[in-house]
Amino acid sequence: MKEPLYAESFKIRGGDFEHGGEVATRIKSICKELGIRPDLIRRLSIANFEAEMNVIMYADEADLCFQVSTEDVRVVVADRGQGISDIELAMTPGWSTATAEMRARGFGAGLGLPNIRNSVDEFRVDSRPGAGTTLTYVVRIA
Amino acid sequence: MADSELCIDCGECIRWCRHGAVRAATAKPADLKRFKYTVALPALTLYSQFGKDVEPGQVLRALKSLGFDEVYDLSAMCDMHASATDAYLSECRGPWPKISVTCPAVIHLILLRYPDMIENLLPIEPARELAAKLLRRRLAEERGLDPTDIGLFFITPCSAILHSIHSPVGLESSYLDGAFSIAEFYGPLLRAIKALGPVENPPPISARGLLWAMAGGEIAGLRDANTITVAGARDVLRVFDHIEEGKLQAVDFIEAYICPDGCISGPLTVEGRYAARRTIQRIVRRHGQRVGEGSVIPEEKVRALLREHFFDLEEHLQARPLRPLGRNLREAVERRREVQRLLSRLPGKDCAACGAPTCAALAEDVVRGEASLSDCVFVRIEGLLEAAASTKGPGHE
Numbered sequence: 007m008k009e010p011l012y013a014e015s016f017k018i019r020g021g022d023f024e025h026g027g028e029v030a031t032r033i034k035s036i037c038k039e040l041g042i043r044p045d046l047i048r049r050l051s052i053a054n055f056e057a058e059m060n061v062i063m064y065a066d067e068a069d070l071c072f073q074v075s076t077e078d079v080r081v082v083v084a085d086r087g088q089g090i091s092d093i094e095l096a097m098t099p100g101w102s103t104a105t106a107e108m109r110a111r112g113f114g115a116g117l118g119l120p121n122i123r124n125s126v127d128e129f130r131v132d133s134r135p136g137a138g139t140t141l142t143y144v145v146r147i148a
Numbered sequence: 149m150a151d152s153e154l155c156i157d158c159g160e161c162i163r164w165c166r167h168g169a170v171r172a173a174t175a176k177p178a179d180l181k182r183f184k185y186t187v188a189l190p191a192l193t194l195y196s197q198f199g200k201d202v203e204p205g206q207v208l209r210a211l212k213s214l215g216f217d218e219v220y221d222l223s224a225m226c227d228m229h230a231s232a233t234d235a236y237l238s239e240c241r242g243p244w245p246k247i248s249v250t251c252p253a254v255i256h257l258i259l260l261r262y263p264d265m266i267e268n269l270l271p272i273e274p275a276r277e278l279a280a281k282l283l284r285r286r287l288a289e290e291r292g293l294d295p296t297d298i299g300l301f302f303i304t305p306c307s308a309i310l311h312s313i314h315s316p317v318g319l320e321s322s323y324l325d326g327a328f329s330i331a332e333f334y335g336p337l338l339r340a341i342k343a344l345g346p347v348e349n350p351p352p353i354s355a356r357g358l359l360w361a362m363a364g365g366e367i368a369g370l371r372d373a374n375t376i377t378v379a380g381a382r383d384v385l386r387v388f389d390h391i392e393e394g395k396l397q398a399v400d401f402i403e404a405y406i407c408p409d410g411c412i413s414g415p416l417t418v419e420g421r422y423a424a425r426r427t428i429q430r431i432v433r434r435h436g437q438r439v440g441e442g443s444v445i446p447e448e449k450v451r452a453l454l455r456e457h458f459f460d461l462e463e464h465l466q467a468r469p470l471r472p473l474g475r476n477l478r479e480a481v482e483r484r485r486e487v488q489r490l491l492s493r494l495p496g497k498d499c500a501a502c503g504a505p506t507c508a509a510l511a512e513d514v515v516r517g518e519a520s521l522s523d524c525v526f527v528r529i530e531g532l533l534e535a536a537a538s539t540k541g542p543g544h545e
Contacts, residue, residue: 038470
């Protein structure tokens with residue numbers, strides 16, 4: 007990756023449904039200021055929102071690091087939480103460990119990770135069960 | 149002061165200025181003289197302004213008595229618009245949700261701040277424009293008038309519709325010739341309604357169409373769509389942010405208004421919105437009972453108009469996205485850093501005394517070279533205090 011021109015980090019707290027989506031919204035407005043193309047911002051926002059909600063639903067807390075270079079936007083979401091034991095299974099559309107309460111809130115359809123994969127140009131999941139999960143995804147802007 | 153590039157015509161400046169300094173540039177009575185035949189098309193909101201016992205027929209007759217050759221009730225066109233929306237939604241393949249085009253301020257907001265959601269807008273002209281298009285056609289045929297001799301004037305609850313007539317989007321030029329505000333006609337109308345008394349043969353009113361005067365009315369008439377109503381600028385922004393993040397795709401149709409309760413709460417209305425809502429509900433109840441489900445439009449008429457693409461949006465909507473901070477990414481990043489630096493020097497009170505709505509907006513204006521940091525009264529006071537302290541020199545109390 008090229009040297010980032012811009013970087014900012016955001017904290018996301020697990021269980022914080024009240025502020026769910028706010029980090030995605032803030033990043034979106036930064037991208038607009040930086041003049042990134044609307045369709046690319048939209049794809050990035052879908053990924054950011056899903057990643058943010060994943061932390062809120064399943065992890066204790068996370069740092070979302072957002073970096074912009076002349077070539078791409080790169081986001082790393084590193085959480086401390088239960089981790090994912092079977093990544094391949096977690097990537098299957100419709101597969102979910104969401105509780106009834108989460109589903110009642112309209113979440114937990116099992117489309118989070120597949121949605122991120124479909125919205126970005128590069129996507130990687132690293133996880134250690136019992137420790138946490140790190141999502142890395144890239145949207146190319148050049 | 150409003151930046152015309154960023155203004156979406158929400159009309160809040162008119163609503164809040166205590167001194168009446170901000171006014172909508174409505175039509176003048178002299179404008180009527182330019183035409184051989186004039187028609188007033190009142191927003192349905194007008195029916196909500198004179199209390200629950202005044203019938204739409206009385207309002208229409210009073211309006212005509214102010215000097216129009218004819219008045220036109222919009223409830224039937226709103227009714228047809230709902231049928232056209234039903235037909236469109238049943239065949240549409242997304243992107244979801246579709247968003248109503250009734251509120252011009254909402255359209256401007258999308259063109260400016262959510263350009264990627266233009267495809268979500270319902271590609272149907274607003275009911276008032278369709279009514280004017282149909283009416284001009286009918287009057288030219290029936291009365292042998294040159295279409296340019298017909299003057300069609302909207303009676304508007306807001307400045308957004310007024311502006312949409314002068315600078316339309318999705319249309320090359322408006323089918324309407326101008327607009328008067330509900331507020332400026334209120335007094336004369338009230339007197340005329342009292343003087344003229346009850347109406348013998350009231351015109352048919354569509355209850356399904358009449359509901360459009362208030363938030364929730366447009367979706368109330370849709371057949372079986374999964375719908376949401378959102379009203380008020382803050383809530384609209386929230387919901388649109390969610391749409392942009394890909395949420396709400398299970399929703400078919402969103403009815404959105406910049407005003408807090410839809411058109412009955414427009415800045416150019418007189419009656420309070422709660423009383424106005426009650427009045428509309430009463431009238432709907434009276435008329436809904438008389439005409440079954442509330443629709444007065446034969447389905448065949450709507451189908452014929454659909455076949456000739458009568459309802460279709462005429463021009464592609466053009467985004468007018470917010471200017472990025474810089475000409476390229478490098479400059480934009482540099483300027484964003486500068487904005488952050490300036491923000492730390494501003495008080496963060498968002499008092500708006502400088503003319504910008506928030507400290508962040510002032511910082512951005514300064515970086516763009518459109519304002520000065522000393523526009524902030526707090527920064528100025530700080531500067532004066534520092535200057536006073538340095539002239540006194542050390543040792544003074």
